[in-house]
Amino acid sequence: MTSDDGATAPIDLRSDTVTRPTPGMRRAMAEAEVGDDVYGEDPTVTDLEHRIAGFFGREAAVFTPSGVMATQVLLRALTRPGTEVVCESDAHVVAYEAGAAAINAQVQFRTIDGDRGRLDADRVLSSLRPASFPYTEVAALSVEETTNRGGGAVHGLDSLRELRAVADGRDLVLHGDGARLWNALIATGEDAVEVGRTFTAFSVCLSKGLGAPVGSMAIGDRDVIAEARHWRRRFGGAMRQAGVLAAAGRFAFERQFARLADDHANACAIGETVADVAPEAVDLASITTNMVYVDTGERPAADLVGSLRAQGVLVGSMGPHLLRLVTHLDVDAGACRTAARRLGQLLR
Numbered sequence: 114m115t116s117d118d119g120a121t122a123p124i125d126l127r128s129d130t131v132t133r134p135t136p137g138m139r140r141a142m143a144e145a146e147v148g149d150d151v152y153g154e155d156p157t158v159t160d161l162e163h164r165i166a167g168f169f170g171r172e173a174a175v176f177t178p179s180g181v182m183a184t185q186v187l188l189r190a191l192t193r194p195g196t197e198v199v200c201e202s203d204a205h206v207v208a209y210e211a212g213a214a215a216i217n218a219q220v221q222f223r224t225i226d227g228d229r230g231r232l233d234a235d236r237v238l239s240s241l242r243p244a245s246f247p248y249t250e251v252a253a254l255s256v257e258e259t260t261n262r263g264g265g266a267v268h269g270l271d272s273l274r275e276l277r278a279v280a281d282g283r284d285l286v287l288h289g290d291g292a293r294l295w296n297a298l299i300a301t302g303e304d305a306v307e308v309g310r311t312f313t314a315f316s317v318c319l320s321k322g323l324g325a326p327v328g329s330m331a332i333g334d335r336d337v338i339a340e341a342r343h344w345r346r347r348f349g350g351a352m353r354q355a356g357v358l359a360a361a362g363r364f365a366f367e368r369q370f371a372r373l374a375d376d377h378a379n380a381c382a383i384g385e386t387v388a389d390v391a392p393e394a395v396d397l398a399s400i401t402t403n404m405v406y407v408d409t410g411e412r413p414a415a416d417l418v419g420s421l422r423a424q425g426v427l428v429g430s431m432g433p434h435l436l437r438l439v440t441h442l443d444v445d446a447g448a449c450r451t452a453a454r455r456l457g458q459l460l461r
């Protein structure tokens with residue numbers, strides 16, 4: 114990739130959060146109709162909230178500045194302080210949110226090991242604490258779709274329904290962290306309304322694979338979202354002329370959702386190219402969305418990150434011997450092939 118001044122930009126596969134707004138998206142942002150959203154007067158924000166809620170067949174949605182805030186307002190709206198949220202051991206809400214839920218919702222987590230970040234309903238059921246004093250009251254199950262640290266793994270509708278049944282059986286809510294729920298929908302072809310209905314409330318991010326610069330949505334029943342809206346205000350996340358951001362989100366949702374299939378194909382191609390020279394380094398069956406994990410064997414992952422950086426390829430390290438490559442809008446098939454070949458040469 115070459116920038117305007119002729120310099121070659123790195124092939125950045127660290128995350129799908131690194132995308133930049135496309136020219137069309139920038140135009141949509143510049144032309145957005147706006148108003149004061151704290152007064153409920155930003156037509157672009159309101160429109161996006163209606164569209165996204167409607168897409169999932171739910172009553173309401175609220176636009177938040179980040180995925181973390183969407184999760185935080187939902188956990189605060191869905192639980193009471195001093196209760197417990199059950200989630201997978203490597204969940205984003207535990208690993209990457211700086212302990213926010215302990216401060217904001219004042220909940221504790223009970224973490225359960227899963228398979229690539231996915232919770233198993235039987236396992237959850239057998240580890241729930243009894244619902245009697247003096248046990249800590251369990252309030253919620255929280256499930257990530259797709260999984261971040263789990264490498265983009267998908268629970269899918271059947272598994273989500275089983276988790277919802279466990280939650281219902283114990284009168285718990287099922288919270289969804291759907292930062293990459295879009296990728297799951299593309300990978301499975303499942304119906305968004307059916308998937309959206311399994312959660313009590315959930316979030317989606319516009320700023321991951323969809324390619325918007327900012328923005329997430331908390332989605333659910335009207336009363337839950339009204340409560341989440343209050344918490345967004347208390348957390349300082351209510352915005353004024355946010356239509357310029359919502360316009361980017363609307364553009365991303367309308368124009369850049371279906372193309373996630375390209376990211377998934379590119380991830381498979383990366384995996385296959387690396388596996389051609391280092392079959393033991395990649396589990397091809399695990400590449401189901403836009404992430405590729407590469408086992409570096411004896412080689413420290415940090416060394417490979419450095420060597421690739423020197424060759425203009427940016428990748429993430431997820432452990433001492435584990436690399437992660439994430440495909441997205443700003444890296445086309447050719448760039449993915451180039452990155453994979455360079456990585457393959459280092460692993461040979």
Ligand SMILES: Cc1ncc(COP(=O)(O)O)c(C=O)c1O
Nearest residue numbers: 179180181182205257261290292
């Ligand atoms: C699964 C998951 N949830 C939530 C978030 C939070 O999103 P943000 O960092 O935009 O607040 C991320 C970010 O990568 C994520 O991967």
